[in-house]
Amino acid sequence: xxxxxxxxxxxxxxxxxxxxxxxxxxxxxxxxxxxxxxxxxxxxxxxxxxxxxxxxxxxxxxxxxxxxxxxxxxxxxxxxxxxxxxxxxxxxxxxxxxxxxxxxxxxxxxxxxxxxxxxxxxxxxxxxxxxxxxxxxxxxxxxxxxxxxxxxxxxxxxxxxxxxxxxxxxxxxxxxxxxxxxxxxxxxxxxxxxxxxxxxxxxxxxxxxxxxxxxxxxxxxxxxxxxxxxxxxxxxxxxxxxxxxxxxxxxxxxxxxxxxxxxxxxxxxxxxxxxxxxxxxxxxxxxxxxxxxxxxxxxxxxxxxxxxxxxxxxxxxxxxxxxxxxxxxxxxxxxxxxxxxxxxxxxxxxxxxxxxxxxxxxxxxxxxxxxxxxxxxxxxxxxxxxxxxxxxxxxxxxxxxxxxxxxxxxxxxxxxxxxxxxxxxxxxxxxxxxxxxxxxxxxxxxxxxxxxxxxxxxxxxxxxxxxxxxxxxxxxxxxxxxxxxxxxxxxxxxxxxxxxxxxxxxxxxxxxxxxxxxxxxxxxxxxxxxxxxxxxx
Amino acid sequence: xxxxxxxxxxxxxxxxxxxxxxxxxxxxxxxxxxxxxxxxxxxxxxxxxxxxxxxxxxxxxxxxxxxxxxxxxxxxxxxxxxxxxxxxxxxxxxxxxxxxxxxxxxxxxxxxxxxxxxxxxxxx
Numbered sequence: 001x002x003x004x005x006x007x008x009x010x011x012x013x014x015x016x017x018x019x020x021x022x023x024x025x026x027x028x029x030x031x032x033x034x035x036x037x038x039x040x041x042x043x044x045x046x047x048x049x050x051x052x053x054x055x056x057x058x059x060x061x062x063x064x065x066x067x068x069x070x071x072x073x074x075x076x077x078x079x080x081x082x083x084x085x086x087x088x089x090x091x092x093x094x095x096x097x098x099x100x101x102x103x104x105x106x107x108x109x110x111x112x113x114x115x116x117x118x119x120x121x122x123x124x125x126x127x128x129x130x131x132x133x134x135x136x137x138x139x140x141x142x143x144x145x146x147x148x149x150x151x152x153x154x155x156x157x158x159x160x161x162x163x164x165x166x167x168x169x170x171x172x173x174x175x176x177x178x179x180x181x182x183x184x185x186x187x188x189x190x191x192x193x194x195x196x197x198x199x200x201x202x203x204x205x206x207x208x209x210x211x212x213x214x215x216x217x218x219x220x221x222x223x224x225x226x227x228x229x230x231x232x233x234x235x236x237x238x239x240x241x242x243x244x245x246x247x248x249x250x251x252x253x254x255x256x257x258x259x260x261x262x263x264x265x266x267x268x269x270x271x272x273x274x275x276x277x278x279x280x281x282x283x284x285x286x287x288x289x290x291x292x293x294x295x296x297x298x299x300x301x302x303x304x305x306x307x308x309x310x311x312x313x314x315x316x317x318x319x320x321x322x323x324x325x326x327x328x329x330x331x332x333x334x335x336x337x338x339x340x341x342x343x344x345x346x347x348x349x350x351x352x353x354x355x356x357x358x359x360x361x362x363x364x365x366x367x368x369x370x371x372x373x374x375x376x377x378x379x380x381x382x383x384x385x386x387x388x389x390x391x392x393x394x395x396x397x398x399x400x401x402x403x404x405x406x407x408x409x410x411x412x413x414x415x416x417x418x419x420x421x422x423x424x425x426x427x428x429x430x431x432x433x434x435x436x437x438x439x440x441x442x443x444x445x446x447x448x449x450x451x452x453x454x455x456x457x458x459x460x461x462x463x464x465x466x467x468x469x470x471x472x473x474x475x476x477x478x479x480x481x482x483x484x485x486x487x488x489x490x491x492x493x494x495x496x497x498x499x500x501x502x503x504x505x506x507x508x509x510x511x512x513x514x515x516x517x518x519x520x521x522x523x524x525x526x527x528x529x530x531x532x533x534x535x536x537x
Numbered sequence: 538x539x540x541x542x543x544x545x546x547x548x549x550x551x552x553x554x555x556x557x558x559x560x561x562x563x564x565x566x567x568x569x570x571x572x573x574x575x576x577x578x579x580x581x582x583x584x585x586x587x588x589x590x591x592x593x594x595x596x597x598x599x600x601x602x603x604x605x606x607x608x609x610x611x612x613x614x615x616x617x618x619x620x621x622x623x624x625x626x627x628x629x630x631x632x633x634x635x636x637x638x639x640x641x642x643x644x645x646x647x648x649x650x651x652x653x654x655x656x657x658x659x660x661x
Contacts, residue, residue, distance in 0.1 A: 054623040061562065061618035069566035072614040074602055334631035373626050374614035378601070383593035384609040385550050386646040388626070393639045396628040 002270040004030040004254070006533065007288040009261040009273070009303070012115020013519050014506040014526035015294035016240040016247070017149060021530035022292075023253045027537070030286065031244065034111025034278060035257020036093060040067075041086035047233050050226035050370050051339045063230055064372060072374065080108050082371065086230045087119045093278060097260055098299070099420055099428035105319075106468040107431065107475065109298050111278065113257060114240035116296065116473060117519055122237055123345050123364065124155055124208040125516025126168035128357035134408070134512035136481035137525060138492065145524035145531070146170060153238040153523070154216045155208050161190075161198070162205025165350040165360065165516070174213045176206040177222055180367040182332040182397055183346035186457040193456060201355060202453055207348035207364065210238040210520070224340035226370050259284060261299075262425055263307040264291055264502060271501050276424055290533060293496075294505040294526060297475035298415070301508065302429055304479060305417045308487065308498065314414045315488060318477035318513040321405040321435060323447050323466050326376075327459035332397035343370045346399075351450065362515040363450055364402040365459075369395065399459055403450050404472060404515040405443050410436050415478065433469050474518045476510035493536075494529035505529040539564035539573055542583050546612040549589045551625055555616060562615050572611060576604040581660045588656060594646050595653030 008019045011033035022029050041063050046053060053060050065072045066085035080091050090112045098109050110116045126146050132139045147170060156174040157167050167173060179187060190197060190204040197204070212221050219242075220234035228237065235242055247253045259275040271291040275284045293300045301315055349363035368376070373391050376398075380387040391398075412434040420428035435443070451461045482489035485497045490509040496502045505526040507518060514521075543563035547555030567573045578596070582589045582605055589609075596603045617626045 051627065054618075054627060055620055058558075058620060060620070061615060064618045065566075065614055068569050069611070069614075072566060072611050073570050074607055074610075334633070334636050335628065336630045337628050369628070372614070372617055374610060374617055377613060378610055381597045381601075382643065383590050383597060383646050383650065384606070384613050385590060385593070386642050387597075388550065388613060390639055390643055392626055392628060393631060393636060 002287045002289045004028050004286070004288040005537070006030075006290045006292055007032060007271075007273055007286055008292045008294060008505075010115060010294035010296065010299065010506070011113050011240055011244050012110065012294065012296060013117035013120070013240055014522045015115070015292070016243045017152075017523040017526040018292050018294055018505040018530040019247055019253065020152070020243060021527050022534060023247055023250050025534035026252060027534070028252050030254045030256065030288065031247070032256050032259040032261055032275060032286070033113050033115070034093065034260060036089050036110075036112040037241065038086055038089040042231060045086065045227065045231045045233070048225065049339050053227070074378065082375070083119060084229045084371070090116060090119050097278060097424055098302070099423045100431060101418070101428055102431040102433070105431040105433035105470040107298055107470040108473045109296055111260065113244060117240050120210075120519050121344060121517070122210045123348070123517040124210055124520040125166055125362070125514070126170060126208075127514050127516065127521050128165075128168070128360070130356060130358040131360070131512065131514040134358065135514065136509065136511040137521075138528070141528050142521075142524055143169065145528045146520065148527055149520060149523045152243075153210045154212045154219070156211055156213045157208035158206035160205030161194070161203040162207065162348045162350060165203060165352070166205070166208035166348060173208070176209070177211065177213050177224060177342055178340075179206070180341055180346045181335075181338065182329050182367055182399055183365050185329050185332055186347060186365060186459055189457040197453065197456070201351050201353040203350045203352065204347060207345045209344060211342075211344065212236040222342065224342055226341045226343055228343045229370055260425070261295060261303055263303060265307065266499050266501055281424060290501045290503065292503045292505050292530065292533070296506055297478055297508050298429060300504055300506055301415060301478040302417065302427075304488065304496065306425075306427070312416055312418070313488060314416045315478040316409055316480070317413045317415050317431065317433060317475065318407045318409065318510065319413070319433065319470055320407050320472040320474040320513055320515055321439070321443055321469065322472035323403045323443075323464055325401045325403070325451060325454065325464050326462045327399045327401055327454055328394055328462065329397040329399060329459050331458065333394050335396040337367075337369055337396050341367065341369070343367070349450075349453070351446070359406055360515055361406060361446055361450075362404045364404075366400045366402070368398050368400055401450075401454055401459065401461070403447055404474070405446065406515040407513045409477065409511070410439060412436060435469070474513060476507035476513045476518065479504055479508040480511045481509045493532045503529055503533060539567045542567075542579070542608065543612060545583045545586055545589070546609055547616060549586065550609070550613055550616060551622060556619070556621060559615055559619050563612050566611055566615060567608065570611065572604065572608050574604065578603065578657070578660050579605045579608060588653075590646065591649045591653030591656055592660070593653070594650030595657045598650060599654070599657070
């Protein structure tokens with residue numbers, strides 16, 4: 001007896017989009033997730049601008065530093081290190097429930113409602129046809145799916161040189177928010193050198209963002225409070241939890257939180273699913289006609305490995321290598337900053353050296369203010385007193401430039417399950433991830449050239465910082481799409497080979513990971529997989 | 538002890554006496570984060586306030602995660618989130634002369650850090 005037509009495991013960007021498509025088609029859907037959410041800090045944060053809060057709110061330390069002052073403690077650089085206290089629920093209970101052994105990879109997983117996209121930087125990137133082909137995603141179907149997702153979440157972008165890379169042919173795009181004055185210096189310099197930079201493969205413009213600048217479906221336009229890393233006031237930023245809330249009002253959608261899906265067992269008439277209750281550690285069981293796994297690439301790999309194999313199977317892994325470069329724009333130091341602003345990506349620089357959109361690297365430019373000075377002071381080789389005075393002076397001209405590299409399959413990047421008696425599931429994920437010598441050389445050359453471009457645009461790089469591999473939080477490729485019915489691969493429609501009723505709707509099937517933010521493509525792919533399921537049934 | 542330490546650190550960081558609330562928050566945070574242990578460099582620095590900048594600067598080079606640095610950064614974070622001291626941390630319009638004065642300040646900090654390296658060997 002199947003209780004549901006489809007169970008969607010995971011409520012992150014992929015899971016929620018799959019659930020939304022299935023529910024709209026009338027399927028009886030159950031959404032399962034870890035259920036972690038912030039029910040503490042959100043209520044403390046007033047609907048005021050960052051500057052206003054700083055000047056007037058005596059309790060601000062609670063959400064800026066945390067009630068246990070956890071953000072003020074030294075923390076090793078790595079994935080999640082910059083999460084602010086109101087966003088730390090995203091990684092709540094992960095260390096004990098989803099253990100990982102790795103000396104070379106610092107990954108991030110989530111048991112939150114909304115998954116990692118609860119803290120997503122909102123940057124969207126439509127993959128080019130060449131990138132879709134390299135990722136083994138069907139071009140025509142993905143094009144349609146991107147538009148469906150853009151209409152659901154609301155995207156803003158400008159009509160500039162970045163638009164073809166960020167938005168492709170998307171329609172119904174909202175205008176971008178105002179540009180930060182320091183980033184505007186780079187934009188002006190780019191306009192002056194546009195021809196030369198484009199000839200070198202560099203295309204600069206405003207990024208596409210899942211941020212409303214005009215009201216849509218009961219959500220407000222951004223009020224530019226510059227509190228983007230702390231609060232989702234007005235719901236101008238799209239978050240999966242928002243979509244889940246709306247879905248739960250549908251009569252054909254059920255939801256169960258606190259569930260860590262551990263394994264599935266396919267039967268003749270459906271799929272039996274096992275989950276661990278994260279509160280009392282008891283076992284839960286569910287039955288459905290079809291299962292859609294959308295637990296994130298690492299989470300889905302755990303479930304599939306547990307369910308399909310007893311031997312030690314190794315799966316390949318893709319992850320974007322990421323570097324960031326703090327910069328100073330000299331013409332902007334010693335100035336005030338606008339009270340109304342946002343902390344999200346201000347500019348995107350797409351580097352397409354071969355002009356065929358196959359191997360695009362992506363630079364992103366952020367202004368820095370709302371993460372507070374103390375995080376910068378920790379990194380400075382100067383006494384704290386004078387570092388504070390110096391950074392206060394430099395801050396208005398301070399930018400962080402990030403740089404993501406595309407990633408194809410190569411040696412030295414694998415994961416597998418191994419037993420772990422201390423883990424609630426009796427196992428843990430082991431990950432080996434190292435760049436090859438060739439990748440290191442190529443990335444280094446590209447980053448050096450990127451820094452030269454930054455200088456040409458008027459931003460002086462201070463240093464290059466290489467966070468640990470895995471910090472980009474973009475993962476893919478563990479269960480690659482394959483035309484052959486091989487174990488641990490997916491069919492083109494997302495079905496897990498070797499099964500008839502289990503589908504994977506996250507990034508596990510991508511056979512190439514473009515450098516553009518992966519979230520929009522995860523959502524489009526999840527919609528495509530779910531739409532295929534609707535059609536089949 | 539932490540309250541006294543907070544008063545010393547607050548004065549060092551902002552050049553003025555900081556309010557009671559900031560001191561109490563520092564004491565609470567130091568307890569929460571386990572920064573309230575006794576270490577020789579912090580003890581020496583709080584007893585000899587004129588040495589803090591030198592020791593802080595030297596540690597920034599040699600041992601950035603040292604307890605004294607961790608405590609100073611914690612106090613800085615707490616002061617940054619107090620409305621009374623927001624003006625010390627938020628950017629504002631400055632004349633070029635201020636930039637030159639800041640550059641001189643950084644040079645002085647470098648010289649102090651060199652002296653701090655010697656001092657650090659003695660204190661440890």
